[in-house]
Amino acid sequence: MQMTASRLRIPSEANRAAWFFLAPALALIGIFFFLPVAAAMLLSLTDFDLYGIASPLNTRFVGFQNYSRLLRTPDFWLALRNTFYFAFVGGPLTIAVSLGAALLLSSKLVRFKGVFRTIYFTPFVTTLVAVAIVWRYLYHARYGFFNYALSYIGVDPIDWLGDPNWAMPAIILMAVWKGFGYNMLIFIAGLQAIPEELYDAAEIDGAGTFRRFFSITLPMLSPTLVFVTVITMIGYFQLFAEPYVMTQGGPLRSTTSVVLLMYEEGFRWWRMGYAAAIAFVLFIVILLATLVQFRLQKERDA
Amino acid sequence: MTLCRRAAFVHLMFVVAAAATGCSRDAGDQRATLRLWAMGREGEVVSELIPAFEREHPGIRVQVQQIPWSAAHEKLLTAYVGDATPDIAMLGNTWVPEFVALDALEPLDSLVASSTYVRRSDYFPGIWSTNVVNGATYGVPWYVDTRVLFYRTDLLAKAGYDKMPATWREWRAAMVRIKAGMSPRQFPLLIPITEWPPPVIMGLQTGSALLRDDGRYGAFSQPPFKKGFEFYSGLFRDSLAPVLSGSEISNIYQEFERGNIAMYISGPWQIGEFTNRLPRALQDKWMTAALPGVDGPGVSLAGGASLSLFRSSAHKKEAWKLMEYLSRPDIQLQFYKLTGDLPARREAWRDSSLAGNRYARAFREQLDRVVPTPPVPEWEQITTKVIEHGERAVRGRNSIDDALAGLDRDVDVILEKRRWLMERRTAERR
Numbered sequence: 005m006q007m008t009a010s011r012l013r014i015p016s017e018a019n020r021a022a023w024f025f026l027a028p029a030l031a032l033i034g035i036f037f038f039l040p041v042a043a044a045m046l047l048s049l050t051d052f053d054l055y056g057i058a059s060p061l062n063t064r065f066v067g068f069q070n071y072s073r074l075l076r077t078p079d080f081w082l083a084l085r086n087t088f089y090f091a092f093v094g095g096p097l098t099i100a101v102s103l104g105a106a107l108l109l110s111s112k113l114v115r116f117k118g119v120f121r122t123i124y125f126t127p128f129v130t131t132l133v134a135v136a137i138v139w140r141y142l143y144h145a146r147y148g149f150f151n152y153a154l155s156y157i158g159v160d161p162i163d164w165l166g167d168p169n170w171a172m173p174a175i176i177l178m179a180v181w182k183g184f185g186y187n188m189l190i191f192i193a194g195l196q197a198i199p200e201e202l203y204d205a206a207e208i209d210g211a212g213t214f215r216r217f218f219s220i221t222l223p224m225l226s227p228t229l230v231f232v233t234v235i236t237m238i239g240y241f242q243l244f245a246e247p248y249v250m251t252q253g254g255p256l257r258s259t260t261s262v263v264l265l266m267y268e269e270g271f272r273w274w275r276m277g278y279a280a281a282i283a284f285v286l287f288i289v290i291l292l293a294t295l296v297q298f299r300l301q302k303e304r305d306a
Numbered sequence: 307m308t309l310c311r312r313a314a315f316v317h318l319m320f321v322v323a324a325a326a327t328g329c330s331r332d333a334g335d336q337r338a339t340l341r342l343w344a345m346g347r348e349g350e351v352v353s354e355l356i357p358a359f360e361r362e363h364p365g366i367r368v369q370v371q372q373i374p375w376s377a378a379h380e381k382l383l384t385a386y387v388g389d390a391t392p393d394i395a396m397l398g399n400t401w402v403p404e405f406v407a408l409d410a411l412e413p414l415d416s417l418v419a420s421s422t423y424v425r426r427s428d429y430f431p432g433i434w435s436t437n438v439v440n441g442a443t444y445g446v447p448w449y450v451d452t453r454v455l456f457y458r459t460d461l462l463a464k465a466g467y468d469k470m471p472a473t474w475r476e477w478r479a480a481m482v483r484i485k486a487g488m489s490p491r492q493f494p495l496l497i498p499i500t501e502w503p504p505p506v507i508m509g510l511q512t513g514s515a516l517l518r519d520d521g522r523y524g525a526f527s528q529p530p531f532k533k534g535f536e537f538y539s540g541l542f543r544d545s546l547a548p549v550l551s552g553s554e555i556s557n558i559y560q561e562f563e564r565g566n567i568a569m570y571i572s573g574p575w576q577i578g579e580f581t582n583r584l585p586r587a588l589q590d591k592w593m594t595a596a597l598p599g600v601d602g603p604g605v606s607l608a609g610g611a612s613l614s615l616f617r618s619s620a621h622k623k624e625a626w627k628l629m630e631y632l633s634r635p636d637i638q639l640q641f642y643k644l645t646g647d648l649p650a651r652r653e654a655w656r657d658s659s660l661a662g663n664r665y666a667r668a669f670r671e672q673l674d675r676v677v678p679t680p681p682v683p684e685w686e687q688i689t690t691k692v693i694e695h696g697e698r699a700v701r702g703r704n705s706i707d708d709a710l711a712g713l714d715r716d717v718d719v720i721l722e723k724r725r726w727l728m729e730r731r732t733a734e735r736r
Contacts, residue, residue: 053723054683055723055727058408058409062727143555144554163554165554195394254697255551255699256697274383
C-alpha cells in the first residue's frame with residue numbers, strides 16, 4: 005500500500021511532459037479509433053441504410069432494435085455457430101499442427117531445416133484469394149485431387165464444398181494449411197529459448213521423450229502458447245475471406261461467418277445501422293472469449 | 307462542414323482527373339466533356355462507338371470509364387455519396403429502382419416524348435417497363451437479356467420429339483423420356499439451385515406478381531407462386547435435374563458435350579460460348595427454344611442494361627444526345643456485332659445478322675413475352691432469400707409450404723423500411 009502510493013507520486017512537471025509526449029499517439033488513437041468506434045455505436049442505434057443515404061430524414065433512431073432483431077434472427081445464430089465451429093475446431097488444430105511442425109524442425113535429426121521452414125511458411129505469405137481458388141479445384145467433387153486420392157483407398161467421392169456438412173471442415177482444412185506456418189515460427193523461437201541444460205538434466209534423471217515434452221517443453225512454452233492461442237482465436241473469430249472466395253457463405257449458409265454476415269448486410273445491402281450492431285456483438289464475443297482464455301491460463305499458472 | 311469537404315474533395319478529383327487525362331489539350335477547349343460509366347465487356351467496347359459520335363457532335367467530348375461488374379454497384383453508390391456521379395451510367399435494370407430511391411436519376415419522359423431517335427414503340431414493352439418506377443421513366447434500354455432453353459436436339463429427337471414442347475406437361479413428359487435413356491448420373495435439365503431466375507420465372511409463369519400491395523409484402527406463399535414452385539422443386543425430386551450449386555458445375559460445355567445434361571436455361575451470352583466451345587461435331591446438334599409455359603409458350607425475365615442520366619449532370623442536353631446516338635438502330639447493330647449483346651430496338655432485329663442467326667430466333671420470340679421483376683430497390687436482396695429458401699426446399703430440409711412461408715417472412719422484414727416510407731408519404735399527402 006505504502007509502496008503503490010509513493011510510486012504514484014510523480015512530480016507535476018514530469019506529468020505534464022509525459023502528457024506532451026503521449027499527446028500525438030493519443031490524438032491519433034482518439035481520431036482514428038475511439039471516434040469511429042463511438043460513431044459506429046451511434047450508427048448501430050439507427051436504421052441508417054440506402055434510403056438514409058438519399059435523405060437523412062429517412063433514418064430512424066431505433067434504440068436497441070437492431071440488437072434485439074439480430075438476436076432473433078436465425079441467420080445470426082447460425083453465423084455465430086459457424087464462427088465458433090471454425091474457431092474452436094480450426095484454432096486448436098492449427099496450434100497442434102504448428103507445434104508439431106515446430107518440434108519436428110527443432111529436432112536434431114532433421115536436416116535442411118531452412119528449406120523446410122521456408123516451405124512450411126510459404127502458404128502463410130501466399131495471397132489468400134489465389135490459394136482459395138486453387139483449393140476450390142482441389143475440392144471439386146468430380147475432378148478434384150482430394151477425391152481422386154481418396155478413391156485409391158476406396159472412399160466414395162465427397163462433395164466438399166457442396167455438402168452443408170463438409171463445407172466447413174473443408175474450409176478449416178485449408179485455413180490450417182494456410183496459417184500454421186506463422187505459429188510454427190513463433191513456436192520455434194519459443195523452443196530455442198528453452199535452456200538445453202534442462203533436457204540434459206532430465207535425460208540423466210532417466211526421463212523419456214514424452215516425459216521431457218510434458219514436463220519441460222510444454223511448461224516452458226506456456227507464455228508462447230498463450231500468445232499464439234489468443235492471436236489465433238482473435239484471427240479465427242474474424243473468419244471472412246476463405247468462405248467469401250470459396251463458397252460465398254453457402255451451401256445453405258453453412259459457412260457464413262459473423263463477419264461475412266456483417267459484410268453482406270453492410271456493403272451489399274447497405275444496412276449500415278444493422279451491420280454496425282453485428283460488429284459490436286462480434287466485438288463483445290471476441291472480448292469474452294479472450295477474457296476466458298486469460299482466466300483459464302491464470303488458473304493453470306496458479 | 308460536410309458540404310465544404312465534399313466540394314473540396316470533388317475539386318481535388320477534378321485536378322487529379324485533369325492531370326491524368328493530360329494537360330496538353332488547349333486551355334481554350336470549349337467542348338463539353340461527358341463522363342460515361344459502363345461495366346465489363348460493354349465498358350471496353352463502347353469506346354469504339356465514341357469517335358463517330360464525337361465527329362457528329364464536334365462540341366462534345368466523351369470520356370468512357372470502364373468499371374468491373376464486381377465493383378460497379380459500390381462505386382456508383384460511393385460516387386453518389388461523394389457527389390461525383392458521372393453524366394451517364396449503364397445500369398443493370400434491376401438497379402434502376404434503387405437509384406431512383408436515392409433520387410439520383412433524371413426522369414426521361416419529356417426527353418423521350420420529343421425525341422426523333424428514341425421511339426418507345428420500337429422497344430420490347432416488357433423491357434421498357436423495367437425502367438419505369440412510380441410511373442416515370444428513368445432509363446433507356448441499351449441491350450436486352452432474357453432466359454431461354456439451350457438443348458441438345460439429338461437427345462430430344464432420340465426421345466421422340468422433333469422440337470421443344472411448349473407446355474409444362476409435355477416438357478416434363480419429354481424430360482421423363484430423356485431420363486429413361488440416361489445413366490443415373492445424367493440429367494435431362496440443368497438449373498443450378500443457386501440461381502434465382504428459374505424459380506422466379508416459373509412463379510411468373512403461373513401468374514404470381516411476386517410481391518403484393520404495391521411491393522409492401524412478399525407474395526411467395528400465395529397459390530400462384532406456390533404452383534410454379536411445386537413444378538420447379540418437382541424437377542429435382544424426380545431426378546430430372548441434379549441438385550447442384552453454381553460453383554459445383556465446373557464446365558457446363560463439357561457436360562453438355564458428353565450428354566450428361568440435355569437442356570440448360572441460360573441467357574444470350576451463351577450463344578457465343580456454345581458456338582466457340584462445343585466441338586464441331588456437335589454444332590448442328592444444339593438449339594435454343596423459348597421457355598415452355600403452363601398451357602402454352604411461357605414468359606421469361608426482362609433483363610439487360612439501360613442507360614441512365616444522372617440528376618447532378620451539368621451537361622444533360624449533350625448527355626441525352628449521346629443516349630440517343632447509342633439507341634439508334636444502326637449503332638445498336640454495331641454494338642451487337644462487337645459484343646454479342648442483343649439490341650433493345652426491334653428495328654435492329656430485322657437486320658440479316660440477327661434475323662439470320664438461328665440461335666437468336668428463340669430470344670426474339672421470347673422477348674415479346676418478358677415480364678419485369680418488381681421495381682423495388684430491395685429486389686436484389688429478395689433474390690438471395692429466394693435462393694436460400696428455395697435451396698432448403700430442394701434439398702428436402704424444409705417442406706415447400708414451410709420454405710415459402712419462411713421466404714415471405716424474410717421478405718416482409720426486408721420490406722419493412724419501404725412500408726414505413728410509403729405510409730409516411732401517404733400521411734404527408736393527406
